[in-house]
Amino acid sequence: MKLFLFGHDYRYAAEQMLLTLFPDERPEYPQGKPEGDRAELCLNEGALKYTAVCRLFLNGSEFRGRASVQKSKITDELSKAKYLQRIIKFSFYRAALKSGRPKPVWGALTGIRPGKLLSNLLEAGMGDRAALSKFMRDNDVSRERALLCLYTAHAGLDCARTLDSRDICLYIGIPFCPTRCSYCSFVSQSVQKSMKLIPAYLEALYREIDATAEVVKSLSLRPISVYMGGGTPTTLSAQELHELCSKLETAFDLASVREYTVEAGRPDTITKEKLETLKIHGVTRVSVNPQTMEDAVLEAIGRKHTAQDVLNALKIVSDVGGFEINMDLIAGLPLDTPETFGKTLDTVLALYPENITVHTLALKKGSGIMLGNTPRPSAEDVGSMIDHANSALFKAGYKPYYLYRQKYMSGGFENIGWQRSHTENIYNICIMEELCSIISMGGGASTKLCLGSGRIERIFDPKYPAEYIDSIEKVIADKRKIIELMS
Ligand code: SF4
Known part of the structure; x- marks a missing residue:
């Protein structure tokens, strides 16, 4: 326009x-x-x-x-x-x-964190009822969506109360996957070819870890959460995971770490040996992400595994034991319908993982999904899926604890992290509510420094493995700038 x-x-x-x-x-x-x-x-x-x-x-x-x-x-x-x-x-x-x-789903609210305004009202001392009314009135937001924000705002405030000014989260990016899903914007088109870069990538990553650990030590910062994402970190072999976790343990003081997540998103990368390795190294939470439990939908998005593979992977996770489990779902995938999405949700709820994250498909230009001809559900159907998920999750005892929106989301909806039994993931809350700095390493990693009075500085590592390896000297030099920025 x-x-x-x-x-x-x-x-x-x-x-x-x-x-x-x-x-x-x-x-x-x-x-x-x-x-x-x-x-x-x-x-x-x-x-x-x-x-x-x-x-x-x-x-x-x-x-x-x-x-x-x-x-x-x-x-x-x-x-x-x-x-x-x-x-x-x-x-x-x-x-x-x-x-x-x-009327848009979120009324007049734009931006990634629609709940931030509500959090600010509560932080300023307003009671729930008054804050909710003002938030709805000022932004023309429905009560249903405002209530979601009330839960996430309280999760943020509760988390903030537990944090010390020295606390930070560490993020490690592993931008490798066995194949590329058609909706993906995280790994390169040639992800399969890039697998041969893993040894050189890890060598460069270890150099960045050492340099970052020096920065963290010199500023007396205290890691309280470790999050290994990507990509799919469990694409690495058990031996590579062992070496990477050992490297993190020797470089950083992890004594104050309260949670340690590894994304094991693709069930086709999960083995008993890898999970036992992660357990030995103190990993507390793994993410096994079906996205859907419909085989036809899995095939349409290029996942190259079946719903049964997800169940098999979860069996391995529970046999090894000791992990909290997150499962990601996406509303709006090609060939999915409100009925099949409902079936997926029922299957996942029956598994009763600690966390369930319900995403809305982001329609990014140039992604396989936008280029392909496979029919996608309408915005109304995506709305039914999300509405059904929200009420079914509440009914099953889950509560929303973080929420964000992205550009080009199908129907303008949102992504919500749900938890049961007080298993909120600190990293997810901290990154969304900007409660503490996130110091990130690896391809596609983005460091977010919270410098007080709402001031945020970001440092981005190159996204893809080849460019990350080639520019490791600059990556390390950029990390050293944190000392000046945070002093
Ligand atoms: S598993 Fe995730 S990161 Fe890997 S290709 Fe699929 S969407 Fe991308």
Whole structure:
């Protein structure tokens, strides 16, 4: 859609709302006289308030939305930018609803962490009921979605109370998988060919681990959580896993670690020997991710394993014993229907894992799923799947403990981590609520430093194994910058 901004240059705010209201449209900023279907977003300054007006032109009709903020509410440049962006988004939102666009699932909320505003209200001392009402009213959010945020906000606040200022989470990225799933955005197209890079990759990773451990020591930081993700770390052999875990133990002081997760997402990578190795090294949680328990759907997404393989892998996990289990599901996969998704959920609930994460399929351009012709469920069907999952999980005794959205999510829904019996994963809460720094190593790893007063700095490692290996000197130099940033 053509966007014209008058009196401001808040492109990001305009684009975020465009994506929420018109998910299939992409922003264009043409020069010259505005014409055709478009949104004109104007910001005006008055004596007492700022007013944003959106004029939305669709198929020859005009729809107007308006929002304003009193100048007395603005305290500094940061709050000014925040309020002005908010009224610009709201004017766009109101004009679109007047045009007959359906109300988005999350109302006027855009962004990755829709619950953050609710967490802020609770943190400021507001009670549940008052915070919930304000959150719903201010953002036009349904009670159902606001309640999900209330659970996750409390999980975040409870977790925050247990943290010390020196606490950090460690993340280790293993960007290898036996094959590539069609919806994947984490590993390269040539993931099978890249397997031969594993020895060189681990050598480079060990160098980064050593350099990072020096940084952690010099800043007296204390790892409380270790998370090994990817990719699928259990693509490594038992011997390689043993060497990697040993390396982490000798490099870092892991005495204060409260949880240690290894993603064993693909059941075709799980063996008794690997799990016994992980257990010896103190791993407390593994993630076995079916995504679906329908063989036809598994085949459609290129998983190269069956639902029975998932059950077999879980049998190995429980035979070895001592692990909390997470299982990931995705709503919106090709060939899936509300009925088959319901069957998957029933099967997974019968297994009663400690954590279940329900994702909504993200429709990333260029992914195998977007390029293929296999039919995908409609946004309404994805909505039924999510609604069914939410009520079935609550009924089975699970509670949401972290929640986030991504760009281009099918139907605009969300991803929710559910837990039972107080088995919240600290790493997931910390990364979503930005409670402590996450220091990450390996291909595709992203370090997130929480520097106080809401200041965040990020450092990204190269995504794919070959470029990671080639740029290891720079990766190490970047890690050393943490000392300066956190001192
Ligand atoms: S298992 Fe996960 S990381 Fe590996 S290819 Fe599939 S989606 Fe990507």
